[in-house]
Amino acid sequence: MYATYEELAAAFPLQGRPQRCAVAGAADEHALDAVMRAAREGYLTPVLIGPRSEVETVIGGLEIVEPYVLHDCPEGQNPAEIAVRLVRDGEADFILKGHMQTSDLLRPILNKQTGLNDRGFVTHFGLMEIHGYHKLLAMSDAAVIPHPSLADKAKIIEVCTEALRALGIERPVVAALCASETVSPKIPESLDAEELSAMGARGRFGDSIVVGPISFDLATSREAAEIKGYDSPYAGDVDMLLVPEMVTGNVMSKIWNSDDRNTLAGCLLGARVPIALTSRSASMKEKLTSLLLCSLLSSVTTRTGA
Numbered sequence: 262m263y264a265t266y267e268e269l270a271a272a273f274p275l276q277g278r279p280q281r282c283a284v285a286g287a288a289d290e291h292a293l294d295a296v297m298r299a300a301r302e303g304y305l306t307p308v309l310i311g312p313r314s315e316v317e318t319v320i321g322g323l324e325i326v327e328p329y330v331l332h333d334c335p336e337g338q339n340p341a342e343i344a345v346r347l348v349r350d351g352e353a354d355f356i357l358k359g360h361m362q363t364s365d366l367l368r369p370i371l372n373k374q375t376g377l378n379d380r381g382f383v384t385h386f387g388l389m390e391i392h393g394y395h396k397l398l399a400m401s402d403a404a405v406i407p408h409p410s411l412a413d414k415a416k417i418i419e420v421c422t423e424a425l426r427a428l429g430i431e432r433p434v435v436a437a438l439c440a441s442e443t444v445s446p447k448i449p450e451s452l453d454a455e456e457l458s459a460m461g462a463r464g465r466f467g468d469s470i471v472v473g474p475i476s477f478d479l480a481t482s483r484e485a486a487e488i489k490g491y492d493s494p495y496a497g498d499v500d501m502l503l504v505p506e507m508v509t510g511n512v513m514s515k516i517w518n519s520d521d522r523n524t525l526a527g528c529l530l531g532a533r534v535p536i537a538l539t540s541r542s543a544s545m546k547e548k549l550t551s552l553l554l555c556s557l558l559s560s561v562t563t564r565t566g567a
Contacts, residue, residue, distance in 0.1 A: 262396045262430070266524065266550055269397065270304075272429055273557050280556040281352065282537075283308045283344040285366055286359030287331075288315035291541045293323055295548035296357065300326035302549070304556040308332070308353050310340040311360075342369045345377055348534050354559040355528075357537040357552065370532055377533040382416045385538075386424055386530045387514060388554055392522035394481060399425060399433075399501035403510030404538065405529065411453045414503060415460060420531050422469040425500060427561045435461070436480035436499040437473025438509070442491065444474060450505040457503070470495065477502070518547075526550035528558070535559055 263269040279300070284292055287309035293316075296307045307329040309316055316331060332347070334340040340361060347353035358366045371378045385404040388397055401417050402409065409417060418435055425433040437454035444451045454473030461471030472495050478485040483497030504510035517523045525547055529536035535555040539548045 264396050265390055266553060269428065270553060273561060279304055279306045280354040280559045281306050281308050282355055282357050283310060283347050283353035284357045284359045285310050285340040285344040286361035287311040288319050289360035290319050292357060292359040293319055295545060295552060297323055297326050299549055299552040304553060308347060310334050310343045312336060339365055339369060341366045345369045348377060355535045355555045363538060379533050380531055383529050383531040384417050384420055385527060386421050387525060387527035389517065390524040391517060392520060400510055401503045402507055403514050407507045411456060414453055414457055418457065418466050418471065418503060421501060422466055424530055424558060427558060430500055432468050432470065433500040434470045434472060434495045435501045435503050436475050437471055437503045438477055438480065438505060439474035441476055442474055472499065524550055526554045528555050
Protein backbone atom coordinates (compact mmCIF):
# COMPACT_ATOMS: atom_id res chain seq x y z
CA MET A 262 0.00 0.00 0.00
CA TYR A 263 1.46 3.34 -1.08
CA ALA A 264 -0.03 6.62 0.10
CA THR A 265 1.85 8.78 -2.41
CA TYR A 266 3.81 8.59 -5.62
CA GLU A 267 6.92 9.40 -3.61
CA GLU A 268 6.43 6.19 -1.63
CA LEU A 269 5.80 4.24 -4.82
CA ALA A 270 8.94 5.59 -6.48
CA ALA A 271 10.99 4.83 -3.37
CA ALA A 272 9.77 1.23 -3.42
CA PHE A 273 10.88 0.78 -7.04
CA PRO A 274 14.20 2.58 -7.51
CA LEU A 275 15.13 2.47 -11.17
CA GLN A 276 17.99 0.07 -11.67
CA GLY A 277 20.55 0.47 -14.42
CA ARG A 278 19.85 2.97 -17.18
CA PRO A 279 16.87 5.35 -17.07
CA GLN A 280 13.95 4.32 -19.25
CA ARG A 281 14.04 5.69 -22.80
CA CYS A 282 11.00 7.83 -23.58
CA ALA A 283 10.18 8.13 -27.29
CA VAL A 284 8.46 11.50 -27.81
CA ALA A 285 6.40 11.19 -30.99
CA GLY A 286 5.98 14.71 -32.34
CA ALA A 287 8.75 16.29 -30.29
CA ALA A 288 8.45 19.81 -31.70
CA ASP A 289 6.23 20.65 -28.77
CA GLU A 290 7.35 22.90 -25.92
CA HIS A 291 4.95 21.40 -23.38
CA ALA A 292 6.04 17.80 -24.00
CA LEU A 293 9.75 18.64 -24.22
CA ASP A 294 9.71 20.72 -21.06
CA ALA A 295 8.11 17.83 -19.13
CA VAL A 296 10.50 15.26 -20.59
CA MET A 297 13.57 17.34 -19.81
CA ARG A 298 12.39 17.91 -16.25
CA ALA A 299 11.78 14.19 -15.86
CA ALA A 300 15.26 13.54 -17.24
CA ARG A 301 16.69 15.84 -14.56
CA GLU A 302 14.94 13.66 -11.98
CA GLY A 303 16.85 10.70 -13.43
CA TYR A 304 14.04 8.37 -14.45
CA LEU A 305 14.09 8.73 -18.21
CA THR A 306 16.26 9.55 -21.21
CA PRO A 307 14.59 11.60 -23.97
CA VAL A 308 14.36 10.04 -27.42
CA LEU A 309 12.97 12.83 -29.58
CA ILE A 310 11.18 12.26 -32.90
CA GLY A 311 10.20 15.10 -35.20
CA PRO A 312 11.48 17.46 -37.91
CA ARG A 313 15.04 18.14 -36.80
CA SER A 314 15.02 21.89 -37.39
CA GLU A 315 11.70 22.37 -35.60
CA VAL A 316 12.70 20.24 -32.62
CA GLU A 317 16.05 22.02 -32.31
CA THR A 318 14.25 25.39 -32.34
CA VAL A 319 12.07 24.31 -29.41
CA ILE A 320 15.04 22.82 -27.58
CA GLY A 321 16.86 26.13 -27.88
CA GLY A 322 14.40 27.75 -25.50
CA LEU A 323 14.54 25.08 -22.81
CA GLU A 324 16.94 23.90 -20.14
CA ILE A 325 18.32 20.79 -21.78
CA VAL A 326 19.46 17.59 -20.13
CA GLU A 327 22.10 15.41 -21.75
CA PRO A 328 22.12 12.85 -23.15
CA TYR A 329 19.19 12.82 -25.49
CA VAL A 330 18.68 11.30 -28.93
CA LEU A 331 17.05 13.13 -31.84
CA HIS A 332 15.55 11.20 -34.76
CA ASP A 333 14.65 13.35 -37.75
CA CYS A 334 11.13 12.78 -39.04
CA PRO A 335 10.67 14.06 -42.62
CA GLU A 336 7.61 16.14 -43.36
CA GLY A 337 4.68 13.92 -44.21
CA GLN A 338 5.86 10.94 -42.17
CA ASN A 339 4.06 9.96 -38.98
CA PRO A 340 6.51 10.27 -36.05
CA ALA A 341 4.60 7.53 -34.23
CA GLU A 342 5.75 5.09 -36.92
CA ILE A 343 9.35 5.84 -35.95
CA ALA A 344 8.48 5.52 -32.25
CA VAL A 345 6.95 2.09 -32.83
CA ARG A 346 10.00 0.98 -34.81
CA LEU A 347 12.33 2.14 -32.05
CA VAL A 348 10.35 0.14 -29.47
CA ARG A 349 10.38 -2.96 -31.66
CA ASP A 350 14.13 -2.56 -32.22
CA GLY A 351 14.80 -2.22 -28.49
CA GLU A 352 15.79 1.44 -28.68
CA ALA A 353 12.87 2.91 -26.67
CA ASP A 354 11.01 1.73 -23.57
CA PHE A 355 7.78 3.71 -23.71
CA ILE A 356 6.06 6.39 -25.79
CA LEU A 357 4.85 9.92 -25.07
CA LYS A 358 2.44 11.74 -27.38
CA GLY A 359 3.87 15.09 -28.42
CA HIS A 360 2.47 17.51 -30.99
CA MET A 361 0.18 15.20 -32.94
CA GLN A 362 -3.35 13.86 -32.97
CA THR A 363 -4.09 10.91 -30.71
CA SER A 364 -5.59 9.00 -33.65
CA ASP A 365 -2.33 9.43 -35.60
CA LEU A 366 -0.35 8.25 -32.59
CA LEU A 367 -2.44 5.13 -32.11
CA ARG A 368 -2.67 4.09 -35.76
CA PRO A 369 0.85 2.59 -36.04
CA ILE A 370 0.69 1.28 -32.46
CA LEU A 371 -2.49 -0.68 -33.24
CA ASN A 372 -1.31 -1.89 -36.65
CA LYS A 373 -1.87 -5.67 -36.64
CA GLN A 374 1.25 -6.46 -38.66
CA THR A 375 3.86 -3.98 -37.45
CA GLY A 376 2.44 -2.41 -34.30
CA LEU A 377 2.68 -3.01 -30.56
CA ASN A 378 -0.84 -4.21 -29.79
CA ASP A 379 0.22 -7.79 -29.04
CA ARG A 380 -2.86 -8.67 -26.97
CA GLY A 381 -5.33 -6.84 -29.20
CA PHE A 382 -6.62 -4.59 -26.45
CA VAL A 383 -5.60 -1.15 -25.22
CA THR A 384 -7.18 0.72 -22.33
CA HIS A 385 -6.52 3.78 -20.18
CA PHE A 386 -5.21 3.35 -16.64
CA GLY A 387 -5.23 6.08 -14.03
CA LEU A 388 -3.35 6.01 -10.74
CA MET A 389 -4.16 8.91 -8.46
CA GLU A 390 -3.42 10.56 -5.15
CA ILE A 391 -6.84 11.66 -3.92
CA HIS A 392 -6.97 13.93 -0.88
CA GLY A 393 -8.67 12.12 1.98
CA TYR A 394 -8.05 8.62 0.64
CA HIS A 395 -5.37 6.67 2.45
CA LYS A 396 -3.56 5.17 -0.53
CA LEU A 397 -3.03 5.53 -4.26
CA LEU A 398 -6.25 4.79 -6.10
CA ALA A 399 -6.43 3.39 -9.62
CA MET A 400 -9.30 4.01 -12.01
CA SER A 401 -10.33 2.27 -15.19
CA ASP A 402 -10.77 3.71 -18.64
CA ALA A 403 -11.67 7.41 -18.74
CA ALA A 404 -10.33 8.12 -22.22
CA VAL A 405 -10.47 5.25 -24.72
CA ILE A 406 -13.49 2.89 -24.56
CA PRO A 407 -16.75 4.87 -24.40
CA HIS A 408 -19.18 2.05 -23.57
CA PRO A 409 -17.26 -1.08 -22.49
CA SER A 410 -19.09 -4.38 -22.83
CA LEU A 411 -18.90 -7.05 -20.15
CA ALA A 412 -16.04 -8.65 -22.10
CA ASP A 413 -14.28 -5.27 -22.32
CA LYS A 414 -14.64 -4.74 -18.58
CA ALA A 415 -13.14 -8.15 -17.91
CA LYS A 416 -10.14 -7.30 -20.12
CA ILE A 417 -9.80 -3.91 -18.41
CA ILE A 418 -9.61 -5.62 -15.02
CA GLU A 419 -7.05 -8.10 -16.33
CA VAL A 420 -4.76 -5.42 -17.76
CA CYS A 421 -5.06 -2.98 -14.87
CA THR A 422 -4.63 -5.53 -12.07
CA GLU A 423 -1.54 -6.86 -13.84
CA ALA A 424 -0.13 -3.33 -13.65
CA LEU A 425 -1.06 -2.97 -9.99
CA ARG A 426 0.59 -6.27 -9.10
CA ALA A 427 3.69 -5.20 -11.06
CA LEU A 428 3.79 -2.13 -8.81
CA GLY A 429 3.75 -4.26 -5.66
CA ILE A 430 0.04 -4.33 -4.82
CA GLU A 431 -0.07 -8.07 -4.31
CA ARG A 432 -3.84 -8.61 -4.25
CA PRO A 433 -5.64 -5.67 -5.87
CA VAL A 434 -9.24 -5.03 -4.84
CA VAL A 435 -11.40 -3.70 -7.67
CA ALA A 436 -14.70 -1.93 -7.01
CA ALA A 437 -17.17 -2.38 -9.88
CA LEU A 438 -19.01 0.91 -9.42
CA CYS A 439 -22.75 1.27 -9.74
CA ALA A 440 -25.50 3.50 -8.38
CA SER A 441 -26.21 1.08 -5.54
CA GLU A 442 -25.44 -2.42 -4.31
CA THR A 443 -28.74 -3.83 -5.57
CA VAL A 444 -28.67 -6.00 -8.69
CA SER A 445 -31.47 -5.02 -11.06
CA PRO A 446 -32.25 -5.86 -14.69
CA LYS A 447 -33.17 -2.19 -15.09
CA ILE A 448 -29.55 -1.25 -14.35
CA PRO A 449 -27.31 -3.20 -16.80
CA GLU A 450 -24.18 -2.01 -15.00
CA SER A 451 -25.30 -3.86 -11.88
CA LEU A 452 -25.61 -7.11 -13.83
CA ASP A 453 -22.12 -6.64 -15.25
CA ALA A 454 -20.72 -5.91 -11.79
CA GLU A 455 -22.33 -9.04 -10.35
CA GLU A 456 -20.88 -11.20 -13.13
CA LEU A 457 -17.42 -9.61 -12.84
CA SER A 458 -17.44 -10.31 -9.11
CA ALA A 459 -18.30 -13.94 -9.85
CA MET A 460 -15.50 -14.09 -12.44
CA GLY A 461 -13.08 -12.81 -9.83
CA ALA A 462 -14.23 -15.43 -7.34
CA ARG A 463 -13.56 -18.11 -9.97
CA GLY A 464 -9.99 -16.85 -10.42
CA ARG A 465 -10.44 -15.18 -13.81
CA PHE A 466 -8.31 -12.20 -12.75
CA GLY A 467 -5.58 -14.03 -10.91
CA ASP A 468 -4.86 -12.94 -7.35
CA SER A 469 -7.37 -10.10 -7.41
CA ILE A 470 -10.76 -9.41 -5.84
CA VAL A 471 -13.72 -7.77 -7.56
CA VAL A 472 -16.40 -6.24 -5.34
CA GLY A 473 -19.68 -5.20 -6.89
CA PRO A 474 -22.03 -3.81 -7.59
CA ILE A 475 -20.94 -1.15 -5.11
CA SER A 476 -21.43 2.60 -4.89
CA PHE A 477 -18.51 5.02 -4.81
CA ASP A 478 -19.07 6.07 -1.19
CA LEU A 479 -19.01 2.51 0.13
CA ALA A 480 -15.97 1.64 -1.97
CA THR A 481 -13.92 4.54 -0.61
CA SER A 482 -15.30 5.21 2.90
CA ARG A 483 -15.38 2.74 5.78
CA GLU A 484 -17.48 5.23 7.74
CA ALA A 485 -20.12 5.36 5.00
CA ALA A 486 -20.24 1.56 4.95
CA GLU A 487 -20.76 1.41 8.70
CA ILE A 488 -23.52 4.01 8.56
CA LYS A 489 -25.34 2.15 5.78
CA GLY A 490 -24.76 -1.27 7.34
CA TYR A 491 -22.73 -2.52 4.38
CA ASP A 492 -20.65 -5.39 5.72
CA SER A 493 -17.56 -6.03 3.62
CA PRO A 494 -13.88 -6.24 4.57
CA TYR A 495 -13.08 -4.27 1.42
CA ALA A 496 -15.38 -1.31 1.98
CA GLY A 497 -13.36 1.89 2.14
CA ASP A 498 -10.17 0.08 1.16
CA VAL A 499 -10.30 -0.66 -2.57
CA ASP A 500 -7.31 -0.29 -4.89
CA MET A 501 -9.15 0.40 -8.13
CA LEU A 502 -12.42 1.84 -9.34
CA LEU A 503 -13.98 0.19 -12.39
CA VAL A 504 -16.26 2.85 -13.83
CA PRO A 505 -19.31 1.71 -15.84
CA GLU A 506 -18.48 3.88 -18.86
CA MET A 507 -15.89 6.37 -20.07
CA VAL A 508 -17.97 9.50 -19.37
CA THR A 509 -18.27 8.59 -15.69
CA GLY A 510 -14.52 8.26 -15.30
CA ASN A 511 -13.82 11.35 -17.35
CA VAL A 512 -16.15 13.51 -15.25
CA MET A 513 -14.77 12.08 -11.99
CA SER A 514 -11.18 12.74 -13.05
CA LYS A 515 -11.93 16.33 -14.07
CA ILE A 516 -13.64 17.00 -10.74
CA TRP A 517 -10.67 15.61 -8.86
CA ASN A 518 -8.27 17.51 -11.07
CA SER A 519 -9.84 20.81 -10.03
CA ASP A 520 -8.48 20.27 -6.50
CA ASP A 521 -4.77 21.09 -6.29
CA ARG A 522 -4.38 18.66 -3.41
CA ASN A 523 -4.95 15.75 -5.81
CA THR A 524 -2.43 14.29 -8.24
CA LEU A 525 -3.76 12.48 -11.28
CA ALA A 526 -1.59 10.45 -13.60
CA GLY A 527 -2.29 7.90 -16.26
CA CYS A 528 -1.24 6.06 -19.38
CA LEU A 529 -2.43 3.54 -21.92
CA LEU A 530 -1.87 -0.10 -21.07
CA GLY A 531 -2.26 -3.31 -23.03
CA ALA A 532 0.26 -2.54 -25.76
CA ARG A 533 3.83 -3.81 -25.56
CA VAL A 534 4.91 -0.65 -23.73
CA PRO A 535 3.11 2.06 -21.73
CA ILE A 536 1.92 5.11 -23.67
CA ALA A 537 1.58 8.54 -22.05
CA LEU A 538 -1.14 10.82 -23.40
CA THR A 539 -0.78 13.92 -21.26
CA SER A 540 -2.92 16.88 -22.29
CA ARG A 541 -1.24 20.13 -23.28
CA SER A 542 -3.39 21.81 -20.63
CA ALA A 543 -2.40 19.35 -17.89
CA SER A 544 -0.36 20.68 -14.99
CA MET A 545 3.37 20.03 -14.98
CA LYS A 546 2.87 17.89 -11.87
CA GLU A 547 0.41 15.68 -13.73
CA LYS A 548 2.74 15.37 -16.72
CA LEU A 549 5.74 14.47 -14.58
CA THR A 550 3.78 11.97 -12.53
CA SER A 551 2.45 10.30 -15.68
CA LEU A 552 5.99 10.02 -17.02
CA LEU A 553 7.10 8.57 -13.70
CA LEU A 554 4.27 6.02 -13.85
CA CYS A 555 5.29 4.97 -17.37
CA SER A 556 8.93 4.74 -16.33
CA LEU A 557 8.10 2.58 -13.34
CA LEU A 558 5.82 0.24 -15.28
CA SER A 559 8.34 -0.03 -18.11
CA SER A 560 11.22 -0.66 -15.72
CA VAL A 561 9.36 -3.31 -13.73
CA THR A 562 8.25 -5.09 -16.91
CA THR A 563 11.79 -5.05 -18.26
CA ARG A 564 13.24 -6.50 -15.04
CA THR A 565 10.62 -9.22 -14.70
CA GLY A 566 10.57 -10.10 -18.38
CA ALA A 567 6.78 -9.77 -18.46
